[in-house]
Amino acid sequence: MSERVLVKQLQDRADGPVSVSGWVETVRDQKKVQFVILRDESGAVQLVNPATREVGEDATPEASAALALTETISELATGTFLTVTGELKHDERVKLGGVEVKIAGLEIAAAALPETPIAADSGLDKRMDWRFLDLRQRRNNLIFRVQTTLEHAMRTYWIERDYIEVHSPKLMASASESNAELFEVPYFEDKTAYLAQSPQFFKQMAQVAGFGKIFEIGDVYRADPSFTSRHATEFTSIDAEISWIDSHEDVAVIQEELLAYAIGAVADKHGDEIKELFDIDVVVPAVPFPRIPLAEAREIVKARGYDIPRTDGDLDPEGERQISAHVQETYGHQFVYITDYHPEIRAFYHMRDEETGLTKSYDLLFKGVEITTGAQREHRVDVLEKQAREKGLDPEHLAFYFDFFRYGAPPHGGFGMGLARVLMLLLGQDSIREVTYLFRGPTRLAP
Numbered sequence: 001m002s003e004r005v006l007v008k009q010l011q012d013r014a015d016g017p018v019s020v021s022g023w024v025e026t027v028r029d030q031k032k033v034q035f036v037i038l039r040d041e042s043g044a045v046q047l048v049n050p051a052t053r054e055v056g057e058d059a060t061p062e063a064s065a066a067l068a069l070t071e072t073i074s075e076l077a078t079g080t081f082l083t084v085t086g087e088l089k090h091d092e093r094v095k096l097g098g099v100e101v102k103i104a105g106l107e108i109a110a111a112a113l114p115e116t117p118i119a120a121d122s123g124l125d126k127r128m129d130w131r132f133l134d135l136r137q138r139r140n141n142l143i144f145r146v147q148t149t150l151e152h153a154m155r156t157y158w159i160e161r162d163y164i165e166v167h168s169p170k171l172m173a174s175a176s177e178s179n180a181e182l183f184e185v186p187y188f189e190d191k192t193a194y195l196a197q198s199p200q201f202f203k204q205m206a207q208v209a210g211f212g213k214i215f216e217i218g219d220v221y222r223a224d225p226s227f228t229s230r231h232a233t234e235f236t237s238i239d240a241e242i243s244w245i246d247s248h249e250d251v252a253v254i255q256e257e258l259l260a261y262a263i264g265a266v267a268d269k270h271g272d273e274i275k276e277l278f279d280i281d282v283v284v285p286a287v288p289f290p291r292i293p294l295a296e297a298r299e300i301v302k303a304r305g306y307d308i309p310r311t312d313g314d315l316d317p318e319g320e321r322q323i324s325a326h327v328q329e330t331y332g333h334q335f336v337y338i339t340d341y342h343p344e345i346r347a348f349y350h351m352r353d354e355e356t357g358l359t360k361s362y363d364l365l366f367k368g369v370e371i372t373t374g375a376q377r378e379h380r381v382d383v384l385e386k387q388a389r390e391k392g393l394d395p396e397h398l399a400f401y402f403d404f405f406r407y408g409a410p411p412h413g414g415f416g417m418g419l420a421r422v423l424m425l426l427l428g429q430d431s432i433r434e435v436t437y438l439f440r441g442p443t444r445l446a447p
Contacts, residue, residue, distance in 0.1 A: 002085055008042035010088060010099045017090040018101060020045060022078045023111070023136065027073065034073045036103075036411060037096070038084065043140065046096045047084055049103040050074055072106060079112035079133070083402040124433060131438060131447055139277040146270050147423055151217060152427070154238065154266035157258050163213040168202035170195060170219060174397050181222045183233075195221035198416060200349070201401050203241035204377055207412040208404045217238045217419070225442045229431040230421055234440040238422075241414030248351075248360040248376045251413045252337055255364065255374060256289045259335070263426065280428040283334060289364070290331050297323045314345045321368035337362045348391040349384060350375040351413075364417070367425045374415030381405035393430050 002019035010018070022040030029051075036047040052066035059067070076082075086104040094100045118130045127134040134140060155165070171185065184197040199216050207212045220237045240258075245251060266274075267282040274280050292300070297315065299306060300333045301322045308319045315321035315323065315338065327336040340358040343350070350359040361375035378384045381402055385395050395402065433439040438447065 004083070006042040007038070007040050007045045007097075008033055010045060010101075011097055011197075013052050013088060015089050016087065019083060020047075021083040022081070024076050024078055024082065024112075027076050029074050033136060035071065036076065036084075038082075038136075039136070044096060044138075045082070046100040046257065047086070047103050048100050069103065069106060072108075073103075077114045079117060079136070081109040081112075081417075083107045083109065124431065128433060128439060129447075130442065135437075142270065142273055142277055143423065143427065144437065145242070145434070146266055146274070146427065147419070149266050149269050150262050150422070150426075151238075151419075151426060153262040154215075154217070154258060156265075157261045158213075158240070159217045161213070163215050164206070164211050166202070166211075166214050166216050167218060168196065168199035168216060170221070172196050172402070178309045181224045183223045191413075197222055198237065198251065199239050200347075200416070201404075203239055203414055204349075204401075204412065205243055205404050207243045207379075208407070208409045212244075213240075213242045227442065229433075230418075230424070232362040232420065232436065232439060232441055234434060235432070235436070236419040238417040238419055239414065241412060242411040245376060245411055245413050248339070248362055248374060248413055251374045251376065251415055252291070252362055252364075252420055253288070255372065255415050255417070256285070256287045256335070258289050260285050266426065276428065278427050280426075282426065283323075284337050288297045289335040289337055290327050290333055291337040291339055291362075292323065292327070292336050294342075297338050300326050312345050313342050317369075320365050320370060324368035334367050336365050338365065342388075343387070346375070348387045348393060349377050351378045352387075360413075364415075365436050366422065367424055369421060371421045371425070372415050372417040374413065376411070376413035379405060379409040381413055 002017070004021050005013065005018050007020060007022070020038060020040065022038045024036040025039045025044060028035040032051055034049040034051050037044055038047055048240060049069060052063065054188050054265060055063045055067050060147045084103055084106050086101040088101055090099050092098050116133060118127055118133055138439070173193065181197060185193045185195060187193040198220055199218065203214060203216070216239045217236060219234055224231055224233065240254065242251065242254065263282065264284045267284050269284045274282055294313070298308060301315070301319045304322050304326065306318060306322050308316055310316050324336060327333055339362045340356065341361050343352055343357070343359055346359045346361055350361045352359055359375060361373065363370050364372035364374065378387060384405060385402060388395055388398060420436050423435040424432045427435065429435055
């Protein structure tokens with residue numbers, strides 16, 4: 001068997017014998033010549049075959065083989081996976097990469113049905129039903145190459161700064177955030193487990209264990225019956241936690257550096273292709289990001305003509321869009337930290353400022369959408385228990401968590417960031433379903 005060559009490697013390869021494998025994107029079956037566009041995970045190439053339409057009864061074996069090849073190509077359906085051996089030729093007249101392969105032999109790995117269930121203009125739900133076909137598109141392939149680069153760059157940033165990667169459990173005995181939005185799972189001996197809403201408690205445990213700086217990229221679960229473009233019941237969370245901080249500002253500095261580093265890596269590797277396929281210019285954010293206290297942000301939004309209807313004092317989605325528009329107009333920046341949240345709208349473990357009574361926390365908005373919550377954590381167990389009671393939580397249900405802090409704990413803080421939201425906004429998409437490999441929501445468990 002000939003060594004398989006990726007399409008992207010053909011331009012740098014000398015003319016001569018070659019073997020390529022992939023799936024059929026299009027077939028142009030003309031009278032005298034046949035063209036097949038073959039796509040693999042790296043790109044597309046034109047295959048060409050001089051058509052042999054008929055042969056006489058005394059045809060040579062070569063002529064009969066040429067007829068059989070022509071007939072096989074005529075019957076190829078879009079999506080058929082195959083391997084082609086042939087002769088690579090560089091020709092600047094070929095629009096698709098300046099190379100083509102003259103077919104010598106063709107081996108079908110798996111034939112496709114002649115009619116595909118989705119088309120270019122199919123709706124999002126229909127495309128999600130047939131996601132494995134939808135993902136064959138070049139732009140969708142790029143989404144996950146961008147995701148890979150983004151995650152690799154983040155890991156590089158952390159590892160070069162001596163962070164430890166952890167993998168926290170996803171089965172828990174109690175809630176990790178609140179008693180709401182929990183998926184219950186039957187466990188052994190009539191017990192009930194819960195799918196983790198966040199690695200929050202275990203990130204903090206690592207600080208008490210003396211790890212110093214940790215990160216995790218992993219799945220989390222929210223039993224949230226939301227049908228918005230930015231919610232899912234299972235999603236990938238990017239988390240970090242660090243010890244010996246003075247305030248949430250230390251966490252914010254690390255996160256903005258991380259994002260600038262990772263987005264810079266995406267721009268360097270994929271910027272031109274993102275521009276071609278998504279018409280988006282990848283802007284590497286300048287640091288520091290703008291910071292605006294929540295109370296001030298609400299006043300700015302009000303001055304722009306929008307009254308936030310929420311009664312808890314937080315921004316709603318339109319408020320987030322308005323304050324982000326203000327930041328873009330004023331500072332030319334796509335990111336903004338909203339800081340100084342009231343304890344009523346924050347988790348019980350967020351530390352409170354002794355002077356203002358507000359939490360030492362922030363939300364990070366990217367192009368008008370929240371992608372992160374970050375905070376300094378309360379590490380004093382007596383204060384932590386008091387704040388939990390104020391939130392209506394039963395300390396007995398959180399006993400294992402409070403035990404973390406009974407034997408000493410450093411001041412610490414961190415953040416959690418939604419990977420799909422970052423990708424959605426970076427690539428200018430309208431829904432996280434477009435940038436999630438297989439989306440899970442209230443009405444979707446398949447494929």
